[in-house]
Amino acid sequence: MAPISALENLSNALATPAQLSTSSSSLDGVPSDLETSIRYAGAQLTQAAGILLRMSQDIIAQAIVTFTRFWIGPEGGSLRIYAAKDVSAAALYLTAKLSFQPTSPRSVLNVYTFLLSREASPLWFINPKGLPEKPSPETYILSEGSYQSERLVLLRIEATILRTLGFNTHVALPHTIALTYLQALEASSPAVAKRVFEHLNACLFSPQLLYVTHQPNALAVAAIYLAAREKGVKLPGVEWWEVFDVDREELGFLVVAMQSMENFAKAEREKWGMRPVPMVVDEVEAEIEKRKMLEEGE
Known part of the structure; x- marks a missing residue:
């Protein structure tokens, strides 16, 4: 690290x-x-x-x-x-x-x-x-x-x-930071705060590993941006995220990543269907061997 x-x-x-x-x-x-x-x-x-x-x-x-x-x-x-x-x-x-x-x-x-x-x-x-x-x-x-x-x-x-x-x-978490930012932006309604926390908690399962690739302040800003847009809450018309040390490119990436979580979760369930996900070494070995056999069969 x-x-x-x-x-x-x-x-x-x-x-x-x-x-x-x-x-x-x-x-x-x-x-x-x-x-x-x-x-x-x-x-x-x-x-x-x-x-x-x-x-x-x-x-x-x-x-x-x-x-x-x-x-x-x-x-x-x-x-x-x-x-x-x-x-x-x-x-x-x-x-x-x-x-x-x-x-x-x-x-x-x-x-x-x-x-x-x-x-x-x-x-x-x-x-x-x-x-x-x-x-x-x-x-x-x-x-x-x-x-x-x-x-x-x-x-x-x-x-x-x-x-x-x-x-x-x-491990520093973005949840408290997000509440502070919401208060600073005068947008700390219960509905928005709840949706912000939902996005931050969903990010813990992200395939992009958002919690180990981005700092908590960036995660907080992205969750606020997305939650406010979803709940119809108006934020300052200026590039307010820069005040919290987040640039537009990083914000855009994180917002897209957060939006993709629902489809990712659905895709994972469809992918495995009625098969359990391997959680022990022997099961991982069996899954790898199965894939090799399928590839050789093709």
Whole structure:
């Protein structure tokens, strides 16, 4: 990651062009579209787990950014070595530990066992066939023996994340900044603020990795611009975004990226259909092998 810029507590270390061009997963032969799908599913898994653990959205968002950062660049983690589900759990556990809302390994692992159950999970990319009327508790209860082994994995992956990120766990979020900007622009109506937060939260799942390629102030400005336009709220007629250190080109890119999220999410569901997204190494290997066989058959 590049060095953190001037206002350390309001900015992030961003991914460099070299890191964005090549990932450890791509070097290991993971197709880029498969990597994107798994990152997207992993971010959703982190969000769902955080909600079930009753964590605040800022903790969940920081965990998703940490999860995303782990896979970036040739020095990042590879999907052929690390399971996305394990990295998701460790990122959430680590972020919570460093916050005012720490949670126990057992609580984290109980939630992930439920969410990863192919019979009981409410998540489309884990259980695409949908929930049965009465899912068997045996499919999502973590036994004591499994807990002990999974706890060791959780702690090992937590240490791996820290080493991979150079122990830089700082994540600045744009949500508070956006509220400040809305007040400065005299546009802080509940409807606009709600829509701004919706865009900022959706960006956490962006295939363009917006939270690791753009600073929080730029994300806040783009979300405000788009939300105000959607809600019919008039903003200053001048190029007000420049006051917040965002140029027109960056604003345009971010607005388009935010608008594309709905279609991206739909496309992912259509792409996988009734197949679960690979969340462990063996499943990733099987998907890669399947694709190779299809290519050879053609």
